[in-house]
Amino acid sequence: MNVQSPPEKLTARDYATDQEVRWCPGCGDYAILKGVQNTLAQLEADPKNTVFVSGIGCAARFPYYMETYGFHTIHGRSPAVASGVKLANPELDVWVVGGDGDMLSIGGNHTMHALRRNIDLQILLFNNQIYGLTKGQYSPTSKIGTRSPSTPLGSVDNPVSAAQFALGVGGNFVARSSDILQKHLPEVLKRAYHHKGASFVEIFQNCIVYNDGAFKHFTEKGVQDDMQIHVEHGKPLLFGKEKEKGLVLNRDEMRLEVVTVGENGVTEADIAVHDEKNRSLAMMLAQMEPPTMPVALGVLYCGDAPTYETAVHAQIEQATKANGPGDITKLLHRGQTWTVE
Amino acid sequence: MNVQSPPEKLTARDYATDQEVRWCPGCGDYAILKGVQNTLAQLEADPKNTVFVSGIGCAARFPYYMETYGFHTIHGRSPAVASGVKLANPELDVWVVGGDGDMLSIGGNHTMHALRRNIDLQILLFNNQIYGLTKGQYSPTSKIGTRSPSTPLGSVDNPVSAAQFALGVGGNFVARSSDILQKHLPEVLKRAYHHKGASFVEIFQNCIVYNDGAFKHFTEKGVQDDMQIHVEHGKPLLFGKEKEKGLVLNRDEMRLEVVTVGENGVTEADIAVHDEKNRSLAMMLAQMEPPTMPVALGVLYCGDAPTYETAVHAQIEQATKANGPGDITKLLHRGQTWTVE
Amino acid sequence: MSEAVAIERPDEDRQEVESAVVRFAGDSGDGMQLTGTQFTMTAAIAGNDLATFPDFPAEIRAPAGTTFGVSAYQINFGARKIMTSGDQLDVLVAMNPAALITNLADVKPNGIVIADSGAFTDRNLAKAGYEKNPLEDDSLHGYRLVAIDMSRLTVEAVKEFGLSNKEALRSKNMWALGLIYWMYGRKRQASVDWLNAKFKSKPDIAAANIAALNAGHAFGETAEMPAELSGFEVLPAKIAPGTYRTITGTESVALGLLTGAQLANLNITFCSYPITPASSLLHQLARMKEFGVVTFQAEDEIAAAAAAIGASYAGTLGITSSSGPGIALKMEAIGLAIATELPLVVVNAQRAGPSTGMPTKTEQSDLYQAVYGRNGDAPMPVLSVSTPADGYEVAIEAVRIATKYMTPVMVLTDGYIVNASEPWRIPDPTGHEKFAVTFRTDPEGFQPFVRDEATLARPWVRPGTPELMHRIGGIERSYNSGHISYDPANHQKMTDARAAKVAGIANDIPEQDVTLGEPGGKLAVVGWGSTYGPINRAVNNMRDEGHDVSHIHLRYIWPLPRNLGDLLAGYDHVLVPEMNNGQLKTVLRDQYMIPAEGLNKVTGKPFLIGELETAIRARLEK
Amino acid sequence: MSEAVAIERPDEDRQEVESAVVRFAGDSGDGMQLTGTQFTMTAAIAGNDLATFPDFPAEIRAPAGTTFGVSAYQINFGARKIMTSGDQLDVLVAMNPAALITNLADVKPNGIVIADSGAFTDRNLAKAGYEKNPLEDDSLHGYRLVAIDMSRLTVEAVKEFGLSNKEALRSKNMWALGLIYWMYGRKRQASVDWLNAKFKSKPDIAAANIAALNAGHAFGETAEMPAELSGFEVLPAKIAPGTYRTITGTESVALGLLTGAQLANLNITFCSYPITPASSLLHQLARMKEFGVVTFQAEDEIAAAAAAIGASYAGTLGITSSSGPGIALKMEAIGLAIATELPLVVVNAQRAGPSTGMPTKTEQSDLYQAVYGRNGDAPMPVLSVSTPADGYEVAIEAVRIATKYMTPVMVLTDGYIVNASEPWRIPDPTGHEKFAVTFRTDPEGFQPFVRDEATLARPWVRPGTPELMHRIGGIERSYNSGHISYDPANHQKMTDARAAKVAGIANDIPEQDVTLGEPGGKLAVVGWGSTYGPINRAVNNMRDEGHDVSHIHLRYIWPLPRNLGDLLAGYDHVLVPEMNNGQLKTVLRDQYMIPAEGLNKVTGKPFLIGELETAIRARLEK
């Protein structure tokens, strides 16, 4: 008699494939891979119902290393392919992985429409501010002045802010973390997973070969406390080693500014409280940049709205209720017909 | 002896071609065409240095009706084609015209990157919240529930807000007007023209055949005073027939709200003042929607940043200064060479 | 409930004709498409065979009275088999000057022109570009002109219902329909019923339309028409018994895809982006939700193709559709489906190119793109639809091949076929042979690229299946495991396998038959797609004249039927008429080294039977 | 300033060889590419003819010691004309076990294998998948093995400079280079100078590298090497006098485009999106700013093509480039350039497909896409590059045709050509015949689509020109005015004109010559693109054996040279070797009804001379 024994709890390692991981030694992608595998273990995610879809790029190699279903598609199209997967089978947990070129350059439009439609995907953008796989050309997120093979005298175009982009196009879940924040990252990813609808997570990732240290101005030991603020819904926007600094809204100039609690009469009560349901606040947080302001990490925005695939399938049920399950013979005879004896 | 006589001042009519205008009778595009021709006349724009580039759609037929240089390209690609025109010859005044499908659906990515690069184009989006030319399918800006040939039971996806999109991707000039505002429109277009860098103007346009009345909830005679606010830099955000209403920033909730001057102690001093240099404020204004809030029209945001094409050509001059004007023979000999006798 | 009153006129003194071609032409607002479909339905019920072609303007809604705002509907109906909507018009109904000036050239010498003189105002004449009123000078002397003030007569006929003049004039088309019904001795009841149903909520509008219909009919009855217009009779055609409906190419493809999916036991995920003339397929399928059909209007064609591929990966039937420019955009994604060997149906409603071209005009110029238009060695099957009804069988076949061979399949229709209609004997879908897909579920020895020995197809696994988790992608895959492989020998092996898989389909499709004529002889006329009708009729006529010519019409463009080379070798000459610059011709010459000659027409319009007869005659006289 | 010290060894006892093939293989970090280019330069200066091929890993920077992290550089140099980088290796330099295991198969029987035994640690052996150390068992008995602990010797050699062990080991490649210099009796001075220049700012690094170079050389001098390794001599080849440089396909195309633009008197606007192996062209042109070259890294390939078209519309030369998948994405936009008749150069660096395929491997499988891969009847000229240096002339020709005929032109290179290099006699660009563009400025009778009688090209107008304001677009244009036209006859006329314009270019290009052999005979081997070298050498060898075989290599794929049909008709057999499944073959068979046979290799690797010889022999024996 063959009894289906319940699978015992999976560990992070169980989500790893037998494939040799082929990123450059020291690449931030390794840490993210670990973070994602830990997240799935903590979520007790069922590998058979989990799909990783990616485009092309170093980041996009990701699915080959996950012991789940995986589809390494073509450059820039992963949000569209993933949308098809989710529409066809809403039961699946669909994760989308790609780089800043993949999802914001060639794939920007698909990312935008997946977000605005609010289809239930977890979209992870590995932002290393460079084209890694093609050997180091600048990307739409590269800082002005980036010298690269295609911009030998330095890039001249303003980078796009991934988070502001996601908020501007109507994304309902916008969060940020970093490859090196091994505790923070899984927490953010779990929020993204539990959010119904499109979740957008920008993960700062160090490309050690072509853009090393792109984020050290806010991730390095010395500066991280003062240059990062980890936002949490309902909590005051405090940061700094002793959480002695905070953000307040300057009402006349309508922008956030940094104050120090205790200094010239500022009390903790004056500190703005994070409201992840407020898109305008999220926008202000997303705009903050060192050195004058810290980089906001965590869930910047989390609204709730019906998800696309649910609504689509609801209409199918509605139509089936209204017209009865489709009868093809009836359909062929719909409209005016005539009979020849 | 043939003397070149200076061209006398051109009128709006001088900017019209001999081509029969072929929009549906009553289409909002006629009014916009008139508005643009008036604008060029007021600007005394030189037709020979003016280029209109468009994609495909009803709106995109625009160039055929302008007695300037014109390029009716392919669906969605007009911002990219126009970028090439401007890069090749920065002397030209380049206008880009298209519909919501052309520029936000298939062309969303090109619009985004033209805006973020800040290349000096005037991008006019005729937003009728529908696909006109292809006979009425819903578009990414259509309201939820829009019944169309492709959504017989009503559309289910959240529309994108053109202005929030433009702000989110880093657009440096974001404005709004409407087909029927024949005074307002040219003023906004002139601001767009004078702005150095990418200017984005969303023009609400009525498609009388497939989406008639899409905007009447804020454009109709009865409601327009209470449902529109015309913002001006440095001026208090007042609206209403007697300008008796205004916007104030609710500091705790960090959102704008409508108040009435005179009522429960509100004075004009309390009314927020429009600062077109503040992206966060622009975002809040762009988010406002009837019936609770008025629609914000005018220049929501106008920052200044170096333009892309200027920086590109500056590098060319810089390189020419540094290395001298290119000598092809020298170039062929660059690197290690050897001679065979 | 209004009724048809006037008794039908006895048929004695009607002139019997074997077939007739009538075109209703008027302003976009005049309801010509409705008028045409009503006349079509009535002809069908009267037992005629028929073919129709609607021709609407490129502009959305051009200003009234302009030439580019003219909308027309043509029907060819007869007592014999009807192959095309007709080369020339026996009767043109022109509701205004613009309709007359743009359509007159198609009228037979001495053909009948019925014009609404009431619409020939100075303003309308000017808009159409007439200096003088053609109804009044003798510029129409080559035709049998019947000028009637239909506008006035309609207004009078509906007076009693107290409609505004504007509203009243809306029934003008019914007045004209009534007259033509009389002219061909047709019963009005079907249209009366239809009007009552359509305007159920507005009974007076229904009544007015019916009154106009009757008035037009009565006018024919009573008015002293020129003797030779005493009325015609078109007897029923010999038509196989069964239940019929009219069907357009769009409808047949939509129904075929749905039937195919049911035979394969799959749900459809249809992903598309609107484009003329392909959009109507999206519209059709969007109304089939109760069949579990998911339709997705993507942000662009690339996303549509990509989403369809994702949907196939997830275990439904991914379908995408577009026209030439949109198909071009999909090609990179289609390459991914070829590489990952996933089923996908791609429907291309061809239109005149290159680039935007003439969106509302028909052409067959995407065959090169379908067969050759991808990067890399990327073979995929290509099928074509020959008549409005043929789309049903072709779509079913496309689904069968795509799912059985794990490959994208391209289906080529065109702007003519998708809009044209013909009577269709409604088949019994349950009678069709099933080809239910069996998804792989057995972990035993599973590898994603182990091929079926017969078909060379790889297994299809639904994500969600236990123990079959695997990864696929566009980078070259190791022969069985599907892991990334840069091994030279493996790439050769996989390239050969992909080619062999598609080539092997030739053994799973019917041998090519001779559509009309004998296997071998002096001349074979080889066609594909919507040229079927005119070629068949032309060959038929030439054979009646005793010429040695046969018609071979292809459904399978790639791979070609396995016997085609031998078959064609049996003819002295091979002529390939195409609405392009010779694209199938290239494939035939390459594959069979047969000096096929092209007959190419690239005007945005279908071949005329006459054009083909002339060309065939020329070849035969060589 | 360090200097080369050891006196060169007298050449007496060196064994003279006509040519030799050496491959340096090591870890990505071992600097094999530098080593190879240095050896190449020195061989060139020594007067040898040569051909090289670098082969770097697909992965960005694979972990050290792994097989997929191996980087190699191969050079074939000789006293005779060198056509390819060589089928088999005379000498393999393997810097670690992974390099040995992945490259050994290419070494001639009894060939020389020089290995750094110091790198054959257990760890590295394991990574490479060796159970036992191949240097220690007799698994290499089929070769002449020279195992030297280069690592230790290098560290010793640079001791004096007090570098860390890690830094010291970086000079390992120079030690190996020194040894091979000794083996072929080469002077070190050029490399010494190069090192001094490269490390100007770090003199001790320069000194260390030079010390290693000298140490490796000295080792050869002094160490008692096996007798048969006493050293070789490769005499200078007969090479036409002139100043030479080495050049890769990327460099030649970049320089050709620039020269072409100057001859046309235009500025370049180069718009692209990175993709392997096309990106290097973007990188090259980005460094030519002082020539007024604008380079634009667009958001994707479609935007790149669209921007290039806009740039051509604005009066500069728009150029775009990519590889197969990216070219597929550009096709819709290229159709717009065809429709609006604007000049555009499209460079396609082909790679193995379909889909993502094998990005770092070479293939010729985009010919179908280039010739046929668009919607509508959309002909465009297609040129191909045959050798690394050939890109210069081809690019110039592409600019000439694009601007003279107002048409997009496709240039096909491939992953082999863009990276391979050969010596190039530097031409005098000012000597080249000019083809300056004359923009239309005269308003008199101007219409945007009035065609030049000879070329059928329409006028090119720069926006900004007074009184010539006009509109163009992708919807079919009226024959002269360019206004939108749906007129059937006009569409036919325009379609014919577009076809005739491109076909007419055949009269403006050279007749096809016989690359090697006679016009007519038993067998013609017809090639295109990077198969030039192996085909030419193979045919050469076969002819030396007295066989009746000729080589015909095409530069012009579309339109084909006007005499090609007659030329090919002169041979009993036509064999078409291609790195695809038979794409040129289709074009030839269709155009000339000649039963051309394919010889197809789709492994991502170039043909070997031996493979071609075998195939040719087989054909001749038939």
Ligand SMILES: Cc1ncc(C[n+]2csc(CCOP(=O)(O)OP(=O)(O)O)c2C)c(N)n1
């Ligand atoms: C259609 C197409 N265009 C271009 C490429 C080449 N390409 C592959 S990955 C990539 C960008 C890589 O950058 P990113 O997306 O940021 O990923 P990363 O490598 O940095 O993780 C490009 C341009 C491609 N494979 N396909």
Ligand SMILES: Cc1ncc(C[n+]2csc(CCOP(=O)(O)OP(=O)(O)O)c2C)c(N)n1
């Ligand atoms: C590549 C491509 N895809 C699709 C189309 C069909 N098409 C033409 S215009 C259009 C959208 C029209 O809507 P919009 O851009 O909002 O312009 P409008 O007509 O509403 O002014 C579409 C889908 C096309 N011409 N080309």
Ligand code: SF4
């Ligand atoms: S190139 Fe950069 S991003 Fe890519 S694997 Fe290497 S380190 Fe990581």
Ligand code: SF4
């Ligand atoms: S369809 Fe709508 S947008 Fe297009 S022309 Fe008609 S009214 Fe205007």
Ligand SMILES: [Mg+2]
């Ligand atoms: Mg990146």
Ligand SMILES: [Mg+2]
């Ligand atoms: Mg629109």
